[in-house]
Amino acid sequence: MGRSNNSFTSWVGYAHTIGGQNSTPEEKLFNAVLSQAVHDVFSQHVEKLDKRQAKDFLTQNTWHFKKICEFAGRDPDYVIRKMKKRMQEDTPLPLFSKIREYYRQANT
Numbered sequence: 001m002g003r004s005n006n007s008f009t010s011w012v013g014y015a016h017t018i019g020g021q022n023s024t025p026e027e028k029l030f031n032a033v034l035s036q037a038v039h040d041v042f043s044q045h046v047e048k049l050d051k052r053q054a055k056d057f058l059t060q061n062t063w064h065f066k067k068i069c070e071f072a073g074r075d076p077d078y079v080i081r082k083m084k085k086r087m088q089e090d091t092p093l094p095l096f097s098k099i100r101e102y103y104r105q106a107n108t
Contacts, residue, residue, distance in 0.1 A: 027073050
């Protein structure tokens, strides 16, 4: 079974910390939390309330956000900067455009 390209790093890029294969299970868990929030922001099928909450979570430097970033081995300021930039661009992520293109071809 192949690896999924559905990782936080593919959306935001590498932070100033070391991660990857040698990450602890806890780091992987909290990276998955961040990844799900990013997915919710950019996915078309997510309800507006959930999308709004994910945007707020990823752009407001709250105590909870800082802790999750710390546990994930990420710099919260870096994540906020990258997410705000990506949201301003308002372009679909390459992964989602490839998935959309695949399903459009299959349904025609």
